Amino acid sequence: MRFLTKPPSSSAPPHDPQAEAYVLSAYLTGRADLIEDADIHPKPEWFYESTHREIFMAIHHLHHHGSSTDGVTVAHRLRETDSLKRAGGENKIALLTEAFPTATQIRGHLKILKDYHTRRGLLKVGVVITEEAKKTSSSIRDLLSHAEEEIMSVSDTNLGTKSHDVIDLLGEKSDSLSGTPDLSGVLEGRECDYGQLNTLLGGFRPSNLVILASRPGEGKTSLAINLAFQVGYRSQHPVLFCSLEMTHSELMNRLIASECTRLVDFPPSDGSIRPQPMPLSTLYEALIANGFQSDVQEAYLDALMNNRVASRSDILHIIDKPDLDVTEMHIHARRLKKKSGRVGMVVVDYLQLVRAPSVLRRGGKRYEEVGEVSRSLKKMAKELECPVLAICQLSREIEKREDKRPLLSDLRESGSLEQDADSVIFLHDPSYGNRATERPDSSNIELVVLKNRHGKTGRVKLTFDRPHQRFKPND
Numbered sequence: 001m002r003f004l005t006k007p008p009s010s011s012a013p014p015h016d017p018q019a020e021a022y023v024l025s026a027y028l029t030g031r032a033d034l035i036e037d038a039d040i041h042p043k044p045e046w047f048y049e050s051t052h053r054e055i056f057m058a059i060h061h062l063h064h065h066g067s068s069t070d071g072v073t074v075a076h077r078l079r080e081t082d083s084l085k086r087a088g089g090e091n092k093i094a095l096l097t098e099a100f101p102t103a104t105q106i107r108g109h110l111k112i113l114k115d116y117h118t119r120r121g122l123l124k125v126g127v128v129i130t131e132e133a134k135k136t137s138s139s140i141r142d143l144l145s146h147a148e149e150e151i152m153s154v155s156d157t158n159l160g161t162k163s164h165d166v167i168d169l170l171g172e173k174s175d176s177l178s179g180t181p182d183l184s185g186v187l188e189g190r191e192c193d194y195g196q197l198n199t200l201l202g203g204f205r206p207s208n209l210v211i212l213a214s215r216p217g218e219g220k221t222s223l224a225i226n227l228a229f230q231v232g233y234r235s236q237h238p239v240l241f242c243s244l245e246m247t248h249s250e251l252m253n254r255l256i257a258s259e260c261t262r263l264v265d266f267p268p269s270d271g272s273i274r275p276q277p278m279p280l281s282t283l284y285e286a287l288i289a290n291g292f293q294s295d296v297q298e299a300y301l302d303a304l305m306n307n308r309v310a311s312r313s314d315i316l317h318i319i320d321k322p323d324l325d326v327t328e329m330h331i332h333a334r335r336l337k338k339k340s341g342r343v344g345m346v347v348v349d350y351l352q353l354v355r356a357p358s359v360l361r362r363g364g365k366r367y368e369e370v371g372e373v374s375r376s377l378k379k380m381a382k383e384l385e386c387p388v389l390a391i392c393q394l395s396r397e398i399e400k401r402e403d404k405r406p407l408l409s410d411l412r413e414s415g416s417l418e419q420d421a422d423s424v425i426f427l428h429d430p431s432y433g434n435r436a437t438e439r440p441d442s443s444n445i446e447l448v449v450l451k452n453r454h455g456k457t458g459r460v461k462l463t464f465d466r467p468h469q470r471f472k473p474n475d
Helices: 017-028 032-037 050-064 071-080 089-096 103-134 140-158 166-176 195-201 220-235 248-265 280-288 294-305 326-340 366-384 416-420
Strands: 209-214 239-243 316-320 345-349 388-393 423-428 442-452 458-465 470-473
Touching (some): 017 071, 017 089, 032 103, 050 071, 050 089, 071 089, 326 345, 326 366
Parallel strands (some): 209 423, 239 316
Antiparallel strands (some): 442 458, 458 470
């Protein structure tokens, strides 16, 4: 390849200029789909060559904002940021467009980039550990602990990730523990199980960004995973749940506890299933003990394998990664849409943990980063033509007030959340006035809709059954 003028120096850290160039060529020749399909998402730091890194950051910016990434637009972006000379000039970009890598080549080159970045990270860690080991003032225990942390930090940032399909997760739960959808179609948006909320919002509308906010510990994640499944089940379109805090196993435990308990209220008419409530604590105990006691095992397994999750286990897709950014979410959602034709909903839990794209995180204040994330989620909703439900923590100001009823101003860290959202829903427990108060097993809670671009605001009353992680409609 002509644009690779010389091999890397033997004294340089591990890297492959040719692999870097091929990856850039895929973007510059309109073949970015090959990179998305490879399920390995490159980052600026993967490119060791400074010219390649500059070009990739321009590509990343354009791709994130939905613009084309051909040679002309990339060169224009580099001029805007005064980076064209550092990137090698227009001739460098022109030479990069001469290659047309195949899907197999791209997958291999991406793996090379990722592996070499990991190796460079380990080399840096080795230097740090060596210097620390020379300091006799450090105890062996502290030294080993610090070395483990450094190595794990390299591992965590380089592990691949994929979404976990519920059909697989349900099988995992079944191994550990050894209907027909309602498609009314009368609303413009996609329905959940809560009739009052459907009426108020008009359903979860395509292209809309919906914020669901509350104080910590009020059950918003449990509500979110249930809403995600309900929307997917009723619309028959797959839902992507992006979790930055809980693991896919923890989320599945909450969903299973909720859906199995639902059978008690809505048993099948033929009596073929023996409904058995499944508290979350019981489920955890069973998993830890590697199975239920024999006298209740059959009833629990019956409920586990004969609820709505089991009947439509292809509906929900979970990706759990603590450093997930919007670009990665967008890629997973686009892939899901490409595979299924349509996405029922994307859920993000939770917004303040989401990173803005790395090329945008060069200083700046936290509220600006949160604002960039919310704008990006809104763009994703519009492009995918599906609702995006973003979970949000409330600011600490609400704890200082005697009246704990939430206000739009309580949205934490950015006023742009209120501006970008089409609807804002607060989960509020009126009885939960003091953070030190012991929570009852059952609470009357409210979903308070304080912003709704397409209709009225108002309140929806639900009952939260905490042991079973289930929100019961009061309508």
